[in-house]
Amino acid sequence: MNKPAKAPLRYHVRHDTRYDYDQPVGESRQLLRLAPRELPWQHVRDHRLEIDPEPARRRCFVDGLGNLAEMLNFERDHDALFIRAESWVELRPRTLPALDRTPPWETVRDGLEYRAGRRLDAERLEACAYLFESRHVRVKREFAEYAAQDFPAGTPLLAGVDRLMRRIFAEFTFDPEATDVSTPVTEVFEKRRGVCQDFAHFMLSCLRSLGLPARYVSGYLLTRPPPGKPRLIGADATHAWVSVYCPGHGWVDFDPTNALMPDLEHITLGWGHDFADVSPLRGVILGGGEHEPEIAVTVVPEDEFATLYGTAQLPGLASA
Structure with missing residues (x-):
């Protein structure tokens, strides 16, 4: 039924x-x-x-x-x-893919690498734009090394992304006093502290350093007041998460601040290479x-x- x-x-x-x-x-x-x-x-x-x-x-x-x-x-x-x-x-409700039934991450990486004479369709060409460094996202060996334990050989792409997201959630501390909009992502990595924008930029740096296309998503998140307290006007904030390109499934969202895949409580404003675009x-x-x-x-x-x-x-x- x-x-x-x-x-x-x-x-x-x-x-x-x-x-x-x-x-x-x-x-x-x-x-x-x-x-x-x-x-x-x-x-x-x-x-x-x-x-x-x-x-x-x-x-x-x-x-x-x-x-x-x-x-x-x-x-x-x-x-x-x-x-x-x-x-x-x-x-x-979104139709979320089965994470373990997505292509191996190396296949996705290799399929988007530049090769002379290779022709890509419009969807993959768009994805390639999110492989590189931007103002707030770095492509560096240390980010690839951090992410590597979540992407052993043959790991389904989205299963690896999910593991990376949950490890960032477990190892990083939400701290509004630790950073501001100009804090480099390398400092966020060193301190392991920040806010949703920082966690998104760090996760993007990890994924792009592995050769995987990922973009920054800006929007809002429904928050709930403490038990017994009323909802207050002006008590919320903008939110940020990441979206990863997966062949056959398109762009799939992950929220490292909350260790979940956005569905019915995330409202999307827009997306870009990083915060500066949106x-x-x-x-x-x-x-x-x-x-x-x-x-x-x-x-x-x-x-x-x-x-x-x-x-x-x-x-x-x-x-x-």
Whole structure:
């Protein structure tokens, strides 16, 4: 007897970013990547932005990696900037492959190596772009040596990736004070401490150092408050994990921060070679003085929306 299909789950995501400047900003250009991607298992029912002050110009586009992006131009003096991105996202269960029934990892590596005269299809050509070093990911012998014990000869690719993910989870400590966005991945390896972004960059460094294509995924993770405590607005954060290319299965996600394969609690914003490709917000300003962003993220299941926000209205769903 076939099991009944699981119903899709809906989430509301609110991502607030605020800058308060010491001095007026005369001109500013901001690049946003705050719109979730449309995927086979993820449907974006609604997405909207609230911006203060109103930009002089806005331009939406799809970047070279297929992520949705928006450019904002501000041309008048302003002392603060507030951007709120709100999305309703529907997730369906993913079809996860049997890890032990995937190709041997050496076969995948050898099949993507450059050879004169070899022609690759579009899918494999895309995968080859994620074999190399990038701003936050290094290809080095020490990373390959660390990963080697999880990839003995003949190991099915995804079984090896799963073992590597679980070893990173066991051997590294989550510590928000240990690193910042500029901490090199070599230092993360030495300290064995960091946050989700660091663990993703380290796992990518290990996989690419073995000759395996892997990309950085940016998004959100549903978190749960401590037992007996209410869910709080702004208590969540952005999240990061990795995706590995496996012939016959496409790209398969792994979350080393939590030692699991993402399914119904991971919301995907976009992906790239590393964090620099998918930073939720980055820009340049003229003026401003000293300033630090205040960021508040809230991910809430549909059935908790009214309790959290004090209204039965579910904005965005009626128009989706």
